[in-house]
Every structure is written in structure tokens, then in C-alpha cells.
Amino acid sequence: MPHAAADLALITEAAHEAGALALKMRAEGLTIEYKAGDSPVTNADLACDALLKQRLSAARPDYGWLSEETADDPRRLSKRRLFVVDPIDGTRAFLKDRPWWAVSIAVVEDKLPLAGVVFAPELDETYTAMAGRGARLDGFEIHASSCDVVEGCGMVGDARMFAHPAWPAPWPDMRIEARNSTAYRLCVIASGAFDATIAMVPKFDWDLAAADLIAREAGAFVGDHHGRPFSYNGPNPAQPSLVCAAPRLAPLILERVSHIALPN
Secondary structure, three states: OHHHHHHHHHHHHHHHHHHHHHHHHHHHOOOEEEEOOOEEEEHHHHHHHHHHHHHHHHHOOOOEEEEOOOOOOHHHHHOOEEEEEEEEEOHHHHHOOOOOOEEEEEEEEOOEEEEEEEEEOOOOEEEEEEOOOOEEEOOEEEOOOOOOOOOOOEEEOOHHHHOOOOOOOOOOOOEEEOOOOHHHHHHHHHOOOOOEEEEOOOEEHHHHHHHHHHHHHOOOEEEOOOOOOOOOOOOOOEEOOEEEEOOOOHHHHHHHHOOOOOOO
């Protein structure tokens, strides 16, 4: 797949350009609006989206486009390949000068990610992957952890969710830390810095596509809470839930969450 290598080089360079623009605009002062659901969007989100759309669409005019900050164009459904983009994943962290935000770009082919990059500008971390070629952090190969017990594992998430009394079996003590960006959460599991993350709410394709590939290429499990893998570029570009975990830990996590019935 020589085009996958060319695509990965293209999206990696574009992600670095967008990250630099986001930092520059924040230093100059941001304007903030709020979308439905009280989700913030800044002028930097929109400017980075415009930069990426122009840069990538000019280089690959036959690819479709799906981005959090661009009105959805149903013509993407007829495209074999498309860019799936979140120009700033973790806007709340970006606003609060916390480093847990990232530029996420994937090339999806036939509903599966073929190349992906997640760039965390403030941490200067670049996670990349191509299908079948492994995952890398700053050019060095990375692997998910060998963790095989829930107790004491490194879990990325909200401690309040795990402490909720509705769980049939209480969760054991875990090292729980929050990271705003969904894409970045999957990347720290890919690198072995953490062992798992779960979300019992829908996640959009642009949150997941690039980091899904990175985590799977690093050996982690990625799918919904019933253990089903993701398929991208559907009419509704969202997945019902998220479980990402080290390969030996994943069955134990799924055993705890697969009973949950989520609304359609």
C-alpha cells in the first residue's frame, strides 16, 4: 500500500501545521462559542479545520471529508477513501492550558482506518500508524501493556463513574487519571502508559478513527462494550460506546460492561 505511506506523511505534516496554528492563536487570545450540549468551540478549532481541509483536499481531491467542525456532506458516503479529522480534540483542555488535547487525522478506506496520526502539540508527542505496519510514538515502535488484572491497572477515565453504586460488581482499586482528548486516551494505552479506558456514551468517528488504528496496531483491543470492532463512514458517524484495553485485560473489562443496555 504505497499510497498509505504517502498519506501518512501528508497527514502527519498537516497535523503539525495545525498544532502550531492552534498554539499561536491561543497565545494571541481566543474567541469562544458554544455548540449544542454546551460544547465549546474556539476560533482556533475553526481555523485549524479550515487549514486542514484546504491542505488535505488540495493534495487528495478525490478523497471525502468528515470533520467535527465542518457541516457533514453526504457525498462522503460514496467515497472509498476519506479524511476523518478532529482539528482540536479536547478543546476544554486547550482552553484551560492543559496539555491533554490533540490534532487527530485518519485516512479511512472501505470503512477502516488505513493511516492515522494523533499529534499532542504541548507534549510534542506524535503517534502514527499504518494498517499492518505497527504503531509509533515519535518514530519509535510502541506496544500496549501486558497487564492482565483489573485491580491496580492504569485506567483513563472519570473516577466518579467507576465509583457509581449501580455497578453489579464494584470496581477494584485502580490508578485512575483523566485525559480530555478521547484520541489521546487511546494513544496512551497504545504506548503502555495506561492499560484501559471505557466510555459508555457515543463517540464520534473523528474522536476515534486515527487513535483506533494506532491502538490496534500497538496490540490493544478497540471496540464497543459488546466487543464489536468499529466501522467508519456510516450515515451516522458515531460509535455506541468505547472500550480500549491491553489485550490480556480487555476480556476482563468487557465482562464488567457488556451487560449495559445503552439507548439507541
